[in-house]
Amino acid sequence: MKANNFIERSIVGTLAFLREAIFSQEIALQNGFLQSLDPRVKITGFLLLLLKTLIACDLHTLFFLYGICLLLVLISKVGPGFFLLRTWVFIPLFSLCIGLPALFGPGDPLWSGYFLGIKLVISSQGLFGALIFVMRVLTCVSFVVLLNITTRHFELLKVLRIFKVPQIFVMTLGMSYRYIFLFIEIIQNTYLGIKSRVGSVICYRPGQRLVAWNIVSLWNYSLLLNQEVYKAMLSRGYRGEDLAWSDFRARGRDLGWLAAVILILWII
Amino acid sequence: MAGCGYFNFMDNLIFELNQVYFSYLGRYPALCGVDIRISSGEKICIIGANGAGKSTFLQLLDALIFADKGSVCFRGKELNEKIFTDAKFSQEFRRQVGFIFQNSEVQLFCPTVKEDIVFGPLNLGFEKGLIQKRLEMLIAALNIEDLLERSPHQLSIGEKRKVAIASTLIIDPQVLILDEPTAGLDPLVTRNIIDLLIQANAEGKTIITATHDLHIVEEIADTVYVFGRQKKIVKSGPAETILTDTQLLQENNLVHIHRHKHKDKVHIHPHLHLDHHGEDA
Ligand SMILES: Nc1ncnc2c1ncn2[C@@H]1O[C@H](COP(=O)(O)OP(=O)(O)OP(=O)(O)O)[C@@H](O)[C@H]1O
Ligand SMILES: [Mg+2]
Numbered sequence: 001m002k003a004n005n006f007i008e009r010s011i012v013g014t015l016a017f018l019r020e021a022i023f024s025q026e027i028a029l030q031n032g033f034l035q036s037l038d039p040r041v042k043i044t045g046f047l048l049l050l051l052k053t054l055i056a057c058d059l060h061t062l063f064f065l066y067g068i069c070l071l072l073v074l075i076s077k078v079g080p081g082f083f084l085l086r087t088w089v090f091i092p093l094f095s096l097c098i099g100l101p102a103l104f105g106p107g108d109p110l111w112s113g114y115f116l117g118i119k120l121v122i123s124s125q126g127l128f129g130a131l132i133f134v135m136r137v138l139t140c141v142s143f144v145v146l147l148n149i150t151t152r153h154f155e156l157l158k159v160l161r162i163f164k165v166p167q168i169f170v171m172t173l174g175m176s177y178r179y180i181f182l183f184i185e186i187i188q189n190t191y192l193g194i195k196s197r198v199g200s201v202i203c204y205r206p207g208q209r210l211v212a213w214n215i216v217s218l219w220n221y222s223l224l225l226n227q228e229v230y231k232a233m234l235s236r237g238y239r240g241e242d243l244a245w246s247d248f249r250a251r252g253r254d255l256g257w258l259a260a261v262i263l264i265l266w267i268i
Numbered sequence: 269m270a271g272c273g274y275f276n277f278m279d280n281l282i283f284e285l286n287q288v289y290f291s292y293l294g295r296y297p298a299l300c301g302v303d304i305r306i307s308s309g310e311k312i313c314i315i316g317a318n319g320a321g322k323s324t325f326l327q328l329l330d331a332l333i334f335a336d337k338g339s340v341c342f343r344g345k346e347l348n349e350k351i352f353t354d355a356k357f358s359q360e361f362r363r364q365v366g367f368i369f370q371n372s373e374v375q376l377f378c379p380t381v382k383e384d385i386v387f388g389p390l391n392l393g394f395e396k397g398l399i400q401k402r403l404e405m406l407i408a409a410l411n412i413e414d415l416l417e418r419s420p421h422q423l424s425i426g427e428k429r430k431v432a433i434a435s436t437l438i439i440d441p442q443v444l445i446l447d448e449p450t451a452g453l454d455p456l457v458t459r460n461i462i463d464l465l466i467q468a469n470a471e472g473k474t475i476i477t478a479t480h481d482l483h484i485v486e487e488i489a490d491t492v493y494v495f496g497r498q499k500k501i502v503k504s505g506p507a508e509t510i511l512t513d514t515q516l517l518q519e520n521n522l523v524h525i526h527r528h529k530h531k532d533k534v535h536i537h538p539h540l541h542l543d544h545h546g547e548d549a
Contacts, residue, residue: 154379154419228374231332235369236388236439237362239355 027149032076034150039159041254045261046147052265053139059128061268062135068264069142076150087142275343275360280307282443282474283329288338290324298324300499301338308442311465311475313485313507316495317521322478323370325495326445329476330367363392366441370448370478372432376420381412381431384420388439399438406434409464425452433461443474450481462487482522485511494520 028035034042053065073083112121148156157173283306290299299321306312314322327333328340331347340347342361352358366388369375378384385406389399407413410430415423420431433449444465450458465488469475477488485492485507492510496502496519503516510516517523 152417154383157379158383228369228371229377231327232369232375233377233387235330235332235362235367236435237359237391238387239358239391 027076027078028152030077032078032150034072034076034146036253037257038250038254039151039155040162041250041258042151043147043156043159045258046143048261048265050140050143052268053136053143056136057132059132059135062132062139064268066135066139066142069139069146072146076146078146078149083142083146087138087145275345275364280309282306282308282343284339284341285328286339288328288335288340290328290333290336292324294336297499299328299335302500304493304501306474306476308474309469309472310491311469311489312477312491312493313489314476314478314493314495315480315482315485315510315520315522316478317497320495320497320520321499322495323447326367326447326476326478330365330445331361332367359392362388363439364441365443365445366436366439368433368436368444368446368449370451372425372428373421375432375435376428379419380416381418381420381423382416384431385435385438388435392439394439402438402440406438410434410460426454426457429453430457433464437464437468441473443476444468446475446477448479448481449477450479450484458484480522482511482517494522496520 037045049065049068053062056062056065070080073080160169160173283304285302285304288299288302289297291297302321302325314325316322324333328335331340331342331352334340334348342365345351345357347361352361376384378387382403385403386399389402407416410433412427412430412434415427415431420428423431429449429452436444446465449461449465453461462484465475465477469488475488479485489507491504492507493501493504494510494516502520503510503513514523
């Protein structure tokens with residue numbers, strides 16, 4: 001019973017988290033600086049910044065770029081604590097996998113010691129390389145996360161369309177988004193459905209069978225849905241052409257943003 | 269001859285079906301010998317039990333599926349797969365015939381409500397200024413301003429329905445086909461939609477509706493067609509005649525069976541929901 005409750009709680013919790021993480025557009029709806037930019041211009045600026053981050057090979061530049069990122073966080077009404085947490089989660093992972101071995105690369109010894117009887121030497125080149133690596137990852141991740149949370153999902157898709165990414169690709173992205181939503185919805189509803197009929201105690205086996213059955217029916221449903229959606233598209237004149245309704249309008253502020261980005265990248 | 273050269277606009281006949289048969293996957297019969305003639309400017313209703321073939325019939329009219337046997341003609345042209353490979357014909361047909369699905373879920377597939385609404389006119393090559401103008405008009409008529417930037421699949425059923433209706437009305441088609449347009453809607457929205465349809469009909473549009481909701485039939489139909497269990501039209505006639513034919517309606521699951529408690533005795537009787545106001549009073 002207790003274990004059951006634990007599983008139940010964690011399933012419900014995970015679903016709620018997923019929903020929150022993928023579908024909450026709370027930050028994108030605030031009226032901060034980044035949110036007010038034309039998505040096309042914003043994304044162009046971010047691409048430039050990312051490119052610069054990827055090719056930068058000294059620490060100062062990277063620190064500077066990271067500083068810009070944090071500044072953007074502050075003027076876009078993103079909670080700094082939330083943002084740092086979300087981006088720093090990745091860092092230990094990367095540093096452990098790739099950064100750490102780099103520490104012990106060849107070069108002038110900076111520190112040496114014994115670990116489990118093995119002599120380890122940290123070289124200054126190694127330390128420097130590891131730092132640059134971690135900084136670069138951190139900055140890239142931060143820019144990507146920032147762009148992601150300040151832009152609404154559909155705007156990203158729309159910009160992809162406007163940038164002439166083939167529609168089939170964009171549509172698949174959109175559809176997967178929709179299926180994840182549907183899937184979470186169905187699991188939640190099934191769960192509620194079972195609960196309303198058998199109470200809160202769900203044995204493992206039937207539960208498992210129900211989930212499996214639901215995956216089958218989800219598959220069938222999505223097949224049917226696809227056919228019907230296709231009919232609906234036909235009915236409104238779809239002939240397989242790429243047509244996007246762009247109502248984005250670049251204003252002075254957007255040009256200012258792009259100019260600032262280019263200026264900064266040019267100086268450093 | 270008006271419009272493009274494809275269609276015969278001389279006489280009033282829009283749809284003409286002769287002995288139409290259709291089955292899903294060749295196994296599940298859905299229509300078995302349907303004959304019907306629909307003229308321009310008519311408003312008609314299709315009623316019948318669940319599974320009687322109403323949706324199938326409407327999809328056939330919109331050329332989303334094609335008859336196995338028999339013929340479906342639109343303004344003198346037979347509708348078949350071949351004729352729809354002609355891009356110009358297909359565009360002209362889609363401009364003239366609009367379809368509102370029974371399941372709004374499938375009709376909405378764009379990332380936002382707004383994109384969904386403009387999908388039709390964009391694909392049919394309408395001018396941007398015109399699209400914008402009609403969009404604003406529909407937003408006002410259906411009161412969907414707040415929904416525009418939202419994702420369609422996160423809306424309530426009634427909101428989805430309104431958006432689906434907007435996405436078809438924006439094409440401003442001559443023939444409007446609606447599959448249960450008012451199912452699951454609150455009375456006020458139902459009223460709005462019926463008013464929209466009546467207005468469209470007054471402007472000369474042809475309205476073809478399938479519904480279970482007998483309250484609305486009289487307002488949106490001159491002629492009512494009843495689809496029976498045989499999956500074909502078993503009776504047709506003016507709304508007043510059909511709606512008072514209790515036996516016919518009962519045979520086709522179209523009347524409510526009510527349980528009433530009169531004093532201490534419970535009795536059950538079939539019950540027609542037409543004089544709503546009279547009965548409630
Ligand atoms: N995709 C499908 N595959 C197989 N059979 C189908 C399919 N869609 C409908 N049918 C069958 O075709 C027949 C007619 O269905 P249709 O959807 O046209 O009925 P309907 O009158 O619209 O019913 P309802 O009032 O429930 O909407 C039914 O017997 C149904 O089982
Ligand atoms: Mg139906």
